[in-house]
Amino acid sequence: MSNRNPNLxxxxxxxxxxxxxxxxxxxxxxxxxxxxxxxxxxxxxxxNLAEELTRPEIINAFVLSITTATISTLILSIFGxxxxxxxxxxxxxxxxxxxxxxxVPLVLPPLASGTILLNAFGxxxxxxxxxxxxxxxxxxxxxxxxxxxxxxxxxxxxxxxFEDVPDxxxxxxxxxxxxxxxxxxxxxxxxxxTGILVGLLMAWIRSIGExxxxxxxxxxxxxxxxxxxxxxxxGGLKNTVPGIVWLLILSIFALTVFLFIRRHHSLKFGW
Amino acid sequence: MSLEIIDVTKKLGHFTLGPLSLRxxxxxxxxxxxxxxxxxxxxxxxxxxxxxxxxxxxSDGVDITNKxxxxxxxxxxxxxxxxxxxLNVHENILFGLKRKERENGxxxxxxxxxxxxxxxxxxxxxxxxxxxxxxxxxISLARMLVISPKIILLDEPLSHLDTSTKDRxxxxxxxxxxxxxxxxxxxxxxxxxxYALSDSIAxxxxxxxxxxxxxxxxxxxxxKPLSPSHSFLRTVTGSGNYISxxxxxSKNDLTAFKVGSNTLFTVGKFSSHSKIGVMVKRxxxxxxxxxxNTSARNMVYGEVVDIIHTSNVVDVFLKSDxxxxxxxxxxxxxxxxxxxxxxxxxxxxxxxAPHVIREEIDINKDRVPTTKRRNGEEGEQ
Numbered sequence: 001m002s003n004r005n006p007n008l009x010x011x012x013x014x015x016x017x018x019x020x021x022x023x024x025x026x027x028x029x030x031x032x033x034x035x036x037x038x039x040x041x042x043x044x045x046x047x048n049l050a051e052e053l054t055r056p057e058i059i060n061a062f063v064l065s066i067t068t069a070t071i072s073t074l075i076l077s078i079f080g081x082x083x084x085x086x087x088x089x090x091x092x093x094x095x096x097x098x099x100x101x102x103x104v105p106l107v108l109p110p111l112a113s114g115t116i117l118l119n120a121f122g123x124x125x126x127x128x129x130x131x132x133x134x135x136x137x138x139x140x141x142x143x144x145x146x147x148x149x150x151x152x153x154x155x156x157x158x159x160x161x162f163e164d165v166p167d168x169x170x171x172x173x174x175x176x177x178x179x180x181x182x183x184x185x186x187x188x189x190x191x192x193x194t195g196i197l198v199g200l201l202m203a204w205i206r207s208i209g210e211x212x213x214x215x216x217x218x219x220x221x222x223x224x225x226x227x228x229x230x231x232x233x234x235g236g237l238k239n240t241v242p243g244i245v246w247l248l249i250l251s252i253f254a255l256t257v258f259l260f261i262r263r264h265h266s267l268k269f270g271w
Numbered sequence: 272m273s274l275e276i277i278d279v280t281k282k283l284g285h286f287t288l289g290p291l292s293l294r295x296x297x298x299x300x301x302x303x304x305x306x307x308x309x310x311x312x313x314x315x316x317x318x319x320x321x322x323x324x325x326x327x328x329x330s331d332g333v334d335i336t337n338k339x340x341x342x343x344x345x346x347x348x349x350x351x352x353x354x355x356x357x358l359n360v361h362e363n364i365l366f367g368l369k370r371k372e373r374e375n376g377x378x379x380x381x382x383x384x385x386x387x388x389x390x391x392x393x394x395x396x397x398x399x400x401x402x403x404x405x406x407x408x409x410i411s412l413a414r415m416l417v418i419s420p421k422i423i424l425l426d427e428p429l430s431h432l433d434t435s436t437k438d439r440x441x442x443x444x445x446x447x448x449x450x451x452x453x454x455x456x457x458x459x460x461x462x463x464x465x466y467a468l469s470d471s472i473a474x475x476x477x478x479x480x481x482x483x484x485x486x487x488x489x490x491x492x493x494x495k496p497l498s499p500s501h502s503f504l505r506t507v508t509g510s511g512n513y514i515s516x517x518x519x520x521s522k523n524d525l526t527a528f529k530v531g532s533n534t535l536f537t538v539g540k541f542s543s544h545s546k547i548g549v550m551v552k553r554x555x556x557x558x559x560x561x562x563x564n565t566s567a568r569n570m571v572y573g574e575v576v577d578i579i580h581t582s583n584v585v586d587v588f589l590k591s592d593x594x595x596x597x598x599x600x601x602x603x604x605x606x607x608x609x610x611x612x613x614x615x616x617x618x619x620x621x622x623x624a625p626h627v628i629r630e631e632i633d634i635n636k637d638r639v640p641t642t643k644r645r646n647g648e649e650g651e652q
Binding site for chain 1: 318319320340341342343344345347349351353355356357366367369414415418
């Protein structure tokens with residue numbers, strides 16, 4: 001058979017070679033991600049995990065991170081989703097410039113973002129002197145930092161999701177007698193829902209993990225990232241385990257939510 | 272109810288539509304034109320999706336030129352069904368109704384009637400994903416009809432359907448649209464749509480209406496090769512013979528219908544006194560100089576009025592009383608038969624050759640036709 005069709009044979013050999021390469025690359029990457037976690041298990045064995053996990057400063061930091069990340073994500077969604085819609089649907093002057101501005105927090109190292117935020121909101125800044133609110137070393141400071149670094153995570157996926165909704169659905173809805181605002185809430189948002197939800201989830205996770213900018217703006221009260229940083233500085237690696245374990249539990253929860261959103265969407269729309 | 276378009280123009284890049292004027296009362300106008308002729312632009316102007324540079328659009332005596340899309344009450348069926356994928360069939364149908372209307376018994380019984388007329392009651396709880404193309408377009412029709420539109424616009428609604436679904440829906444569509452008694456524009460480039468659906472036809476070419484009239488006027492005019500629109504119409508209507516006649520009776524799944532003094536036969540049962548329109552492919556009509564004994568049911572004795580030679584075939588045009596027929600034969604056959612203009616020949620075709628595409632049960636009554644289809648073919652369920 002192979003003598004009759006040498007092309008077929010060579011294809012098979014190539015395909016196997018390709019598969020083999022993919023498996024090797026994939027395994028190395030997975031190993032790279034998992035290896036440090038294995039190390040974590042060994043460290044965990046030498047401490048009383050249950051006691052460490054419920055350490056008050058750990059719990060407080062974790063709750064603070066979740067609370068502030070939720071508030072940041074909600075505020076971002078109020079401003080970010082309409083902006084994403086405008087970028088996806090409207091043609092206007094300086095649109096390219098706005099697109100560039102949107103990705104600035106993604107490109108800037110978080111520490112640099114924190115520095116410029118401190119310069120803008122610090123106690124000696126124009127805003128800091130004008131408005132009687134503690135923008136730094138406060139919950140407000142944490143939220144400002146999180147919002148700055150997480151904003152692209154909401155805007156970019158939502159923009160892509162809006163761009164993926166064919167505008168013929170919106171036109172059809174308007175021809176059927178619905179006003180623009182009603183079309184936005186009844187057609188556009190539900191059809192772009194997956195992208196928007198994934199963006200919200202990513203922004204939330206990014207906010208929880210935020211360190212650099214928060215460190216500059218608001219070292220106190222401690223978020224979970226700053227707590228891990230400080231625990232490491234004071235007590236070494238062992239001390240960081242409870243914070244890391246809580247974040248791992250959270251990441252499993254986030255992944256479950258993400259998979260649920262995707263599965264629900266593909267079942268409903270067949271996309 | 273009426274729709275009037277007065278001196279409308281619209282420039283889109285290098286293309287300009289108009290100046291264009293039209294008036295449609297309670298009838299179905301089929302707008303026919305090649306790709307890029309401005310058909311969709313014209314109906315988008317009427318729907319308000321785009322606004323004209325000049326001119327006015329009047330619906331039922333009211334100037335709607337600058338009205339918002341949502342306040343025009345237009346029933347628009349798009350080429351793609353555009354059913355909302357996150358809503359089920361019933362939610363899609365009710366989408367255009369306001370909350371008050373959904374609570375109104377009278378409106379809801381109208382909705383129920385539309386659903387029943389279209390035969391989609393069994394689909395109401397289904398998701399949009401998984402529906403067939405024909406089902407989707409019926410739901411689009413229902414969704415458009417429930418808002419009690421003042422004007423109906425259809426942009427090639429059958430173009431994405433397979434042939435058998437297209438044939439079935441086309442016959443139903445005329446009944447449904449006639450029943451509405453509304454100004455209706457149906458955009459297409461399909462030959463059968465013109466015959467099956469039109470009360471009047473407008474030929475649109477390069478943004479200008481080059482020809483207007485009813486079916487007979489258009490078909491008679493295109494036989495004189497004059498303007499570019501004629502050559503387009505000749506291309507579109509080039510493959511078949513459209514014949515319409517009154518049914519005189521059915522027997523053994525064979526229906527006889529009368530066209531002038533000629534009696535023709537087609538397969539299928541149709542109500543007596545109804546009017547049917549059939550398509551016969553030119554290739555299905557054979558010619559003979561003598562009367563022959565044959566199993567074919569249809570034999571027409573007519574005069575050769577024209578012979579057109581194309582690269583490898585010959586089209587022979589015949590006239591017999593009110594019946595015009597074109598037969599397409601090979602060059603060799605034409606040479607052997609040596610047919611000349613003015614002589615009389617027999618045109619023969621089988622009863623299975625005519626393809627029924629239009630049926631009007633009773634011209635005075637408006638109702639959805641209940642066609643008994645060939646070979647026991649059922650409607651889409």
